[in-house]
Amino acid sequence: MTTRVALLRGINVGGNNRLPMAELVAIIEAAGGHDVRTYIQSGNAVFEAPADRNPVSLGEAIRDGIQAARGFAPHVLVRDAAYLRGIVDANPYPDAVAAPKSLHVFFLDRTPPSPDLDGIAALRTGDESSTLLGDALYLHAPAGIGRSVLATRAERLLGVPATARNWATVTALLALADR
Numbered sequence: 001m002t003t004r005v006a007l008l009r010g011i012n013v014g015g016n017n018r019l020p021m022a023e024l025v026a027i028i029e030a031a032g033g034h035d036v037r038t039y040i041q042s043g044n045a046v047f048e049a050p051a052d053r054n055p056v057s058l059g060e061a062i063r064d065g066i067q068a069a070r071g072f073a074p075h076v077l078v079r080d081a082a083y084l085r086g087i088v089d090a091n092p093y094p095d096a097v098a099a100p101k102s103l104h105v106f107f108l109d110r111t112p113p114s115p116d117l118d119g120i121a122a123l124r125t126g127d128e129s130s131t132l133l134g135d136a137l138y139l140h141a142p143a144g145i146g147r148s149v150l151a152t153r154a155e156r157l158l159g160v161p162a163t164a165r166n167w168a169t170v171t172a173l174l175a176l177a178d179r
Contacts, residue, residue: 001048003081003177004033004055006062007107008043008074009163017072019043027069031061037176043074044169046081046176055079075161077107081177088174091167092131093140100167104145106137106154109161116157123150123157130154137162 006028011019021038024045028036033047049058059076067073087105096103111134120130120137128150129140137158141148145166155162165173 002051004049005079006045007077007163011043027065084174096140102142103167104139104164106162106164108135111135112158112160119157
């Protein structure tokens with residue numbers, strides 16, 4: 001068994017795409033996951049799955065289960081715990097961890113083949129910093145993510161599907177995975 005992390009995009013945001021976490025647990029179990037632990041209500045889960053189970057097909061099975069149960073099909077990104085540990089270890093903004101809601105990681109489906117790095121740089125405000133490392137974009141937004149134009153346009157500029165989590169959530173998921 002391998003510890004996996006599922007990141008669902010757009011769950012329980014603004015009253016849309018409602019999915020109780022108990023139902024998410026059941027859907028992940030039906031897809032082959034075991035010992036499912038969720039974190040907050042926004043579509044984060046850590047679970048055990050067979051090591052030979054492809055993460056993409058696992059994400060598709062979770063998505064399809066949600067579609068069947070709830071009538072919407074969110075984007076589901078599944079990674080293993082070692083990947084999440086690598087994201088934490090590679091953090092290019094170690095000073096930002098003191099204000100964990102100012103630091104965000106955009107988890108990407110894959111390394112972008114042709115990201116618009118000039119467009120990303122042009123959208124950063126004076127206090128924002130961003131770094132693309134493989135299939136993760138780190139965004140440090142000291143003024144808050146809600147004011148960041150880059151945060152709203154990052155996925156389009158990267159050219160691949162993404163879902164973002166603040167640093168507090170990233171480290172809480174890693175703690176669940178390390179449990």
